[in-house]
Amino acid sequence: MDFDVIVLGAGIVGVSCAIHLQDRSRRVALVDRRAPGEGTSFGNAGLIERSAVVPYAFPRSLGTLLRYARNRSTDLYWDVKALPSFAPWLARYWHESSPSRLAVAARDMLPLIQRCVDEHDALLARVGANAATLVRGSGWIEAFRTPGAFSAAAQQANALAAAHDLHLDTLDRAALHQREPSLSEAFCGGLHWRDPKSVTNPGALTKAYAALFEAGGGTILTGDAATAHAESDAWTVRTEGGTISARELVVALGPWSDTVFAPLGYRIPLRAKRGYHMHYEATRAATLGCPILDREQGYVIAPMQRGLRLTTGVELAARGAPPTGIQLARAEAHARAAFGLGQRLDAQPWLGLRPCTPDMRPVIGQASQHRGLWFAFGHAHHGLTLGPVTGRLLAEMMTGQTPFTDPTPYRPARF
Template identity: 45%
Template structure:
């Protein structure tokens, strides 16, 4: 008889896990309060980031820390209440960003990133979603020659250690690719490996539809709770109670609070982010995904318009939106590319689920049989969802995994 499994959370990570388990013969229900791909996975930059072999560390140098304190940077902002609420995990994040600890974390994290393209490929094919995907990389643009040169050295190291492919573009080569860029931009790194997605939420929805075509079930309902009883799991929703063999918690930024109900204290925190879509001025066209690396925002040619996504905002998960960071990014973006009108009535707000050692939890819960965890992917849930799905499915079936999973175990905290 097929093993009955409930996956909680229908973002990229949860959908990918459900897809892999259903494909292997499990009987899977995917549960979320919203349709698949409508929360965090909906609002990201839409890049499957094969080049992102290093996670984002907490700033350690005093110059950067002092520049953050006035709270007017584009790439990072904070709310005092949010900082206080997450003080303990943020302190651990700062400690794990020391050179000694960070250098150990990088190869562990990179082992996941290196799987991302090969893990997405079969899901894209099965979902018939190739029309959403471009395999042309993206551009990291610079104003300052010395900063570009420093980044080129880092790219060379990534090439040597992890096979990351790139090209360096001077102003002339960059303008051939993006003729409408402002004169302040002097060059770029063209990351060649990554794939970009014109509708990130649409790709997650396509994966979910593929899951359903394989016999999986999507249940859109509020989750009321889940508990173990008699060796099985009962998942209570607003519409029905599911009695199953196994539960997978893939609830992204909400996972930490849900796990507290079972007695687990994960040091989870969130980095919030915003996006807005724009038209372009007449005859202007954005051709590539552009990261303004010295400022800290991204422009992407999405199906819905040119999407501007912000850097990180440190605040509580459910605090009201603060659009000042988006407005500051927009002001700078208009100086390098001819954006025109806003297309959205208000900014979209989402949250990246983070853990202080910059790595997700992937694997069994330490104290509950039949409970599996997959959350804390930070900035890279969209990139790492399919790889996580494949790896967790192998673990659940007792099969060898493509990489060493001990760095991602739940009991490391």
């Protein structure tokens, strides 16, 4: 065999899997059609979300559902042409989001969330000093525009923080603006989650981890994941340098993972939630200290190396449909005055895909029908958060080590 393992996908999850397998003496090839960190890992809000102890659930309140049905909100936009294809997936998502089932999902995800910062820190300790400065320990803030929404959210958040030993500061109007003086008076209070970390260039961080993999003797190749093929006791993939082979294959292609698993007969309900980002010039003297979520409008403003990055909520549309720009325009209308956004810095909005399963758990583990086939995808909004911890868990399973947590909730065969 050319390699012991071929990892398909050079986003944060695939790169992390490659590093952890290499750390366990496996000869690994990392294959993607693009360079590391140039897909979904490039365009997120840059959060390592230690406080995300409850998954993003389908809304259950009638008021929220009616608001979304009008299709005029900032945090969700849906393309009517795409709804029929999304309907079965959304129905299951709604079912899995009942209070009792959501509680189970939160319990299942907690071991991954609890280790997310530690696993990033372990990799950061091994990369160069310049790359390590990409990550900041300033947490993130939920900002609120109306006192009623702030009061209700603060009560729930403080209970959650106490239950999970999280560090949370509840900020009234004066405290919020003292902590983040660049904000306008549009916000009346905020919740500062201090355990998470933020990344000022997620794509560059993924590339730094990929460089660590290469420095350890790993191989990065440009190739077509759709050519993955089982031959006898080997998996083969065509790359620009020729066809390579390995006994084991890891599918870590995020929203594109179905291009490999579907032809092999697996019916995993993976769908992509679309989202956009744009960078803006900062016009105020004070510098934004951490990412801020405008909770009532549903977008994030994050301080990045390139400027202030606005990251939108969810767009439900066909994966290959042209960009609409609708969500970005709606969010920009709220954010420009609130955050002092100046001119746009990107020629075009960036469009990315969040790979989601309806039960709000990633798919991590061995495929049921093929020897040597492993899956690591479906991390929804938390790919950056869970990349390194996923890499550890998968590598432990693949090399016969005792996993740090029970991997049963993430098994592919649950679908």
